[in-house]
Amino acid sequence: TVGEATRMEFQAETKKLLDIVAKSLYTDKEVFLRELVSNASDALEKRRHAALISGSEVEGAPEMAIWIDGDKETNTLTITDTGIGMSKEELIENLGTIARSGSKNFLQQLDESEANSSASANVIGQFGVGFYAVFMVADEVTVYSRRHGAEMGHCWKSTGDGSYELAEASGVAAGTKIVIKLKPEESNFATKWHIGSNIRRYSSFIGFPIKINGERVDTVEAIWLKGKNEVTKEQHSEFYRYISQSFDDPRYTLHFTMDAPISIKAIFYIPESHVEKWGMARQESGVNLYCRKVLIEARSKRLLPEWMRFLKGVVDSEDLPLNISRESMQDSSLMQKISSVLSKRVIKFLQDLAKNDEKGYLKFYDEFGQFLKEGVYTDFNSKAEVAKLLRFESSTSDKKQLVSLDDYIGRMVPEQNDKIYWLLAPTRESALSSAYMEAFTAKKIEVLLVYSAVDEFVMTNLMTYGGKSLASAENAKLDVDKPAEAESLDEADSKALQAWFKDAVAGVKDVRLSSRLVNSPAIIVGHESSSVRRMMAMVESGTP
Numbered sequence: 001t002v003g004e005a006t007r008m009e010f011q012a013e014t015k016k017l018l019d020i021v022a023k024s025l026y027t028d029k030e031v032f033l034r035e036l037v038s039n040a041s042d043a044l045e046k047r048r049h050a051a052l053i054s055g056s057e058v059e060g061a062p063e064m065a066i067w068i069d070g071d072k073e074t075n076t077l078t079i080t081d082t083g084i085g086m087s088k089e090e091l092i093e094n095l096g097t098i099a100r101s102g103s104k105n106f107l108q109q110l111d112e113s114e115a116n117s118s119a120s121a122n123v124i125g126q127f128g129v130g131f132y133a134v135f136m137v138a139d140e141v142t143v144y145s146r147r148h149g150a151e152m153g154h155c156w157k158s159t160g161d162g163s164y165e166l167a168e169a170s171g172v173a174a175g176t177k178i179v180i181k182l183k184p185e186e187s188n189f190a191t192k193w194h195i196g197s198n199i200r201r202y203s204s205f206i207g208f209p210i211k212i213n214g215e216r217v218d219t220v221e222a223i224w225l226k227g228k229n230e231v232t233k234e235q236h237s238e239f240y241r242y243i244s245q246s247f248d249d250p251r252y253t254l255h256f257t258m259d260a261p262i263s264i265k266a267i268f269y270i271p272e273s274h275v276e277k278w279g280m281a282r283q284e285s286g287v288n289l290y291c292r293k294v295l296i297e298a299r300s301k302r303l304l305p306e307w308m309r310f311l312k313g314v315v316d317s318e319d320l321p322l323n324i325s326r327e328s329m330q331d332s333s334l335m336q337k338i339s340s341v342l343s344k345r346v347i348k349f350l351q352d353l354a355k356n357d358e359k360g361y362l363k364f365y366d367e368f369g370q371f372l373k374e375g376v377y378t379d380f381n382s383k384a385e386v387a388k389l390l391r392f393e394s395s396t397s398d399k400k401q402l403v404s405l406d407d408y409i410g411r412m413v414p415e416q417n418d419k420i421y422w423l424l425a426p427t428r429e430s431a432l433s434s435a436y437m438e439a440f441t442a443k444k445i446e447v448l449l450v451y452s453a454v455d456e457f458v459m460t461n462l463m464t465y466g467g468k469s470l471a472s473a474e475n476a477k478l479d480v481d482k483p484a485e486a487e488s489l490d491e492a493d494s495k496a497l498q499a500w501f502k503d504a505v506a507g508v509k510d511v512r513l514s515s516r517l518v519n520s521p522a523i524i525v526g527h528e529s530s531s532v533r534r535m536m537a538m539v540e541s542g543t544p
């Protein structure tokens with residue numbers, strides 16, 4: 001039973017905020033449920049913490065869980081939790097004003113009382129509209145709440161316009177119950193199926209049981225919040241399969257946390273394979289963004305550079321306010337910071353792998369090398385670091401043995417004038433027997449061999465590496481010392497030959513005498529490759 005109600009005004013900022021929320025802040029109305037469920041989860045966490053501090057739970061304490069019940073008849077949705085609950089003052093403070101966040105206060109208290117913060121990490125709330133999101137779908141919201149251990153409960157009621165009502169209420173269970181009278185056009189949220197898919201999408205990692213119309217929803221442990229050494233290989237495999245909806249095991253797992261400059265907990269998986277090699281459509285990003293276990297954005301495009309789309313995983317940052325809509329997050333400098341930090345971490349992981357497990361790395365490269373090459377020509381910020389990861393066949397190494405640009409630089413000889421030479425050819429055999437190679441072979445200069453338009457494009461795009469410039473072996477100006485007995489034409493004859501050549505072969509711009517050839521009479525140099533021109537055109541039009 002509810003006692004006599006007092007009408008109270010929302011704080012001015014709250015009114016303003018409610019206006020904004022109702023109109024535009026969230027693009028997806030459905031996130032209101034994720035906000036309420038995350039509040040319920042926070043409240044349960046706080047109750048657990050309170051019980052820890054006071055020594056033991058009160059006897060007959062109700063199960064720690066969250067119940068969501070939709071009723072199509074009355075077009076209502078009810079969310080109940082057995083969490084810490086709110087006193088009258090807390091209802092006023094937490095639901096009537098926005099200048100402070102309950103979770104933030106709680107955290108401050110916690111910090112003052114004890115140093116241990118593993119429990120506290122779970123309840124860091126962000127100043128935000130969280131609860132108010134409910135007014136996107138509600139005509140009226142009634143909150144029944146009673147703090148654990150308190151005698152009297154309270155009832156808070158509002159239609160989200162300028163004011164709310166507050167009254168004492170008896171018979172209220174410890175915890176919080178939120179009854180939402182849905183807007184007629186939002187009646188979907190009263191159906192079990194709709195609620196279920198919403199919960200699975202946004203709240204599948206909540207750490208407490210969730211029951212929809214009495215039925216338990218399967219939730220999955222948020223293993224990324226655990227310490228790196230607390231998660232077994234099997235748990236990773238299971239989790240990987242869950243988030244990537246696949247059946248294989250991850251090839252590599254990168255599980256890490258950092259506190260500065262931003263708090264991040266993340267797991268990235270490199271799968272065994274990818275589908276793009278079969279010529280199938282471009283893969284979507286496989287990494288989801290969370291804030292304290294609650295989904296902010298699935299398959300986020302802004303978390304990592306696009307070429308890292310072969311990764312699967314999760315990123316959780318409590319520094320991300322839940323209340324930011326996708327639009328406003330777009331240009332947030334926070335997102336850029338996160339992205340840059342993450343991408344560096346992934347590249348570092350691959351570099352370490354290449355160093356410590358060459359065999360494993362080469363297998364990875366064989367499958368995913370195309371993404372790294374894409375990284376070199378699309379990701380300006382990381383280009384130099386990604387280039388360290390490239391591997392090529394070389395004229396001086398064994399067939400199929402790949403070398404890095406650093407290997408190559410380590411073997412450079414003075415005659416090559418600090419240039420990294422590469423040659424495009426259809427096959428290794430044709431490269432090695434081509435006239436372009438003659439001078440290099442004679443001078444024992446190593447040449448990297450590339451066999452595809454993409455590789456050629458990477459080479460021309462990279463331009464320099466480690467302070468050395470990359471140069472096509474075709475255009476090299478290398479002179480080879482001729483054996484003493486070699487004959488040459490006199491000046492008149494050679495002029496005549498040059499003139500004849502220009503006449504006889506269409507499209508020749510210039511004919512030069514050169515001493516770079518050993519066995520072949522002539523080669524064409526300085527021609528622009530049609531494949532590079534094609535790639536340039538594609539990149540410029542945005543479809544490499």
Ligand code: ADP
Nearest residue numbers: 039040043094101102103125126129130131176
């Ligand atoms: P935030 O969760 O970011 O603090 P919200 O607007 O989501 O912001 O919630 C405001 C405050 O209201 C919370 O910090 C919490 O103190 C209180 N609150 C909301 N829902 C509940 C609940 N189910 N149980 C207990 N307290 C709640």
Ligand code: MG
Nearest residue numbers: 035039130131
């Ligand atoms: Mg909240």
